[in-house]
Amino acid sequence: MRLQIAAANWKMNATLEEAKSLLSKLAEFDSSTLPNHHKVIVSVPFPYLMLAKEYLGKKHGFMVAAQNCYNQPKGAFTGEVSALMLSSINVDAVLIGHSERREYFSESNEMLAQKVNIALENELTPVFCCGEPLSIREANTQNEYVAKQLKESLYHLSPEQLMQVVIAYEPIWAIGTGRTASDEQAQEMHAFIRAELAKQYGQELANEISILYGGSVKGSNSIGLFSQPDVDGGLVGGASLNADEFIQIIQSLS
Ligand code: 13P
Numbered sequence: 001m002r003l004q005i006a007a008a009n010w011k012m013n014a015t016l017e018e019a020k021s022l023l024s025k026l027a028e029f030d031s032s033t034l035p036n037h038h039k040v041i042v043s044v045p046f047p048y049l050m051l052a053k054e055y056l057g058k059k060h061g062f063m064v065a066a067q068n069c070y071n072q073p074k075g076a077f078t079g080e081v082s083a084l085m086l087s088s089i090n091v092d093a094v095l096i097g098h099s100e101r102r103e104y105f106s107e108s109n110e111m112l113a114q115k116v117n118i119a120l121e122n123e124l125t126p127v128f129c130c131g132e133p134l135s136i137r138e139a140n141t142q143n144e145y146v147a148k149q150l151k152e153s154l155y156h157l158s159p160e161q162l163m164q165v166v167i168a169y170e171p172i173w174a175i176g177t178g179r180t181a182s183d184e185q186a187q188e189m190h191a192f193i194r195a196e197l198a199k200q201y202g203q204e205l206a207n208e209i210s211i212l213y214g215g216s217v218k219g220s221n222s223i224g225l226f227s228q229p230d231v232d233g234g235l236v237g238g239a240s241l242n243a244d245e246f247i248q249i250i251q252s253l254s
Helices: 016-028 046-056 083-088 099-104 109-121 134-138 142-154 183-201 222-226 243-251
Strands: 004-009 038-043 062-066 093-096 125-130 166-169 211-214 233-236
Touching (some): 004 166, 004 211, 004 243, 016 243, 083 109, 125 142, 142 183, 166 183, 233 243
Parallel strands (some): 004 233, 038 062
């Protein structure tokens, strides 16, 4: 049974005090009854990673993630953070290719392929983000657009490597806009992504990959989205900054 995942992406939010408050509320949540196929990933800014491990590291079903890593192993790259550094502090996962990284930091599909590789080499779970801008959705070419992102950043992986990857589909027009994809739009794209993976890697493997939806996921829409057959949870921005709402989202995993 493939994993159903509620993933928080705090983005560039929270002071230390706010981070402590959020993490302690998550730590108080009784996760002991989460079934083994339900997981929670909390992606925090770099300065709070070790703190997040302290609060959540031993918590049943919880994983801590970084929001980025560099595509080179080490060296003279001032200001960057390596996958090795993340694994050396026992971080579990890393977001790769969030649309904000692609847009504001010019991360190409090729660079993201390198980041996926280096994450896997360091035993970090890559949460690979894909998704189209509004203009592409309006031109109804989103399938081709997302297929290219998958092909250029993931299809060099062996089946064993791909099995370690979590995919997050985040239509850019739904991020931070309050304009969520409808349950049907999410399901349609997730089924397309799974079919593309099946073409490349076979249906059996495609059935094992978790595909998360991201873009204005809230406590009020998560049940509808997560109950779609190919939607395996969500990558949550704004709503994950409220512990009670994020816990509600965790509890709506199907
Ligand atoms: P929002 O949930 O704030 O729309 O952000 C989605 C997102 O980008 C998560 O990575």
